Amino acid sequence: METKAFSEVLIHWYQTKKRDLPWRKTKDPYKIWLSEVILQQTRVAQGSPYYEKFVENYPTVKDLANADEQEVLRLWQGLGYYSRARNMYATAKIVVNDFDGIFPNNFEGLLKLKGIGPYTAAAIASFAFDEKVAVVDGNVFRVLARVFGIETDISSHEAKSVFSKLANELISTESPSTYNQAIMEFGAIHCTPANPDCMFCVFAESCIANAKGMQAILPIKSKKVKVRNRFFDYFVIEQNGNFLMHQRPEGDIWTGLNDFYLVENEEKLSELDEINDDFLQETLTKAIIKGHSENIKHMLTHQRIEARFWHIVLNEKVSAPAGYAFYSLDEVELLPKPILIEKYLKSFWFSSKK
Numbered sequence: 001m002e003t004k005a006f007s008e009v010l011i012h013w014y015q016t017k018k019r020d021l022p023w024r025k026t027k028d029p030y031k032i033w034l035s036e037v038i039l040q041q042t043r044v045a046q047g048s049p050y051y052e053k054f055v056e057n058y059p060t061v062k063d064l065a066n067a068d069e070q071e072v073l074r075l076w077q078g079l080g081y082y083s084r085a086r087n088m089y090a091t092a093k094i095v096v097n098d099f100d101g102i103f104p105n106n107f108e109g110l111l112k113l114k115g116i117g118p119y120t121a122a123a124i125a126s127f128a129f130d131e132k133v134a135v136v137d138g139n140v141f142r143v144l145a146r147v148f149g150i151e152t153d154i155s156s157h158e159a160k161s162v163f164s165k166l167a168n169e170l171i172s173t174e175s176p177s178t179y180n181q182a183i184m185e186f187g188a189i190h191c192t193p194a195n196p197d198c199m200f201c202v203f204a205e206s207c208i209a210n211a212k213g214m215q216a217i218l219p220i221k222s223k224k225v226k227v228r229n230r231f232f233d234y235f236v237i238e239q240n241g242n243f244l245m246h247q248r249p250e251g252d253i254w255t256g257l258n259d260f261y262l263v264e265n266e267e268k269l270s271e272l273d274e275i276n277d278d279f280l281q282e283t284l285t286k287a288i289i290k291g292h293s294e295n296i297k298h299m300l301t302h303q304r305i306e307a308r309f310w311h312i313v314l315n316e317k318v319s320a321p322a323g324y325a326f327y328s329l330d331e332v333e334l335l336p337k338p339i340l341i342e343k344y345l346k347s348f349w350f351s352s353k354k
């Protein structure tokens, strides 16, 4: 298929089928960047309310940079992949401190910002400044692989350059912004991973995958990521109606979010006396064990967590270990927390005990 014909057909499709999304109405690079960060690995329906909340609470990059990090994480709660929120916050500070609060107005300049990769830089450069630089993400891999019958493995090293080269040949010279929006939208709502609507597709006659019945095969992705199983025993340690929590350190999931005292086990959840943890064993001699929750399963992209929550009520004063503090239930509610902790609290505390 000719490159010009491809982009014209695609843009025409977009103009008639596109969804009305709030970030499509702005040329403000800050808001475009916010939407792109929020929508990474998140569906539009889930991400939209977060976009609205962030724009309302932090209308400019300066507002975001001057916010409290815990407040930002609290607002992000429920979206997952919290490193995105922390990186976004760090990038906002860089834009304010090093660039006087003004985003660079081109692809190369944007790429120099820590936390902005080629995809996001291309999205901002084209949407905000109409620069002719193609976005390449999962949607683009899929659409191009199918329409042009590209069998390059998208998890291979050369995939990025193969698809980038083609995408930059296809991008419209007159309207790079609309072209980029169009291909992403087409991949998101029409040429979808599982059920592409080939019957009513504008590329039905020219698409190689459709002609050869290769929709389920393309794009080719060979590497399977191994899922790690983890087993958590959480200790909800209560002292005079306050609960022991801490902010999770760097180096693992949920950095910067708050959770209870955690003991992680190698294989399956152990009985309490098998747990090798000095603070906990000492604490248990001064406490009543009220019971534990059922096992709660929680899936992350590459991790399967099975957690159990023990409710422990202290009958003697215990000093909080380093990094921990006791919080009232109202304070606990306000802290940014992983969704697993939120689920537990909603089931066992906020609904029944308040």
Ligand code: SF4
Pocket (backbone or CB within 6 Å): 143, 146, 147, 190, 191, 192, 196, 197, 198, 199, 201, 202, 203, 204, 207, 208, 209, 210, 215
């Ligand atoms: S014909 Fe099917 S596979 Fe090809 S672009 Fe259209 S929806 Fe995608």
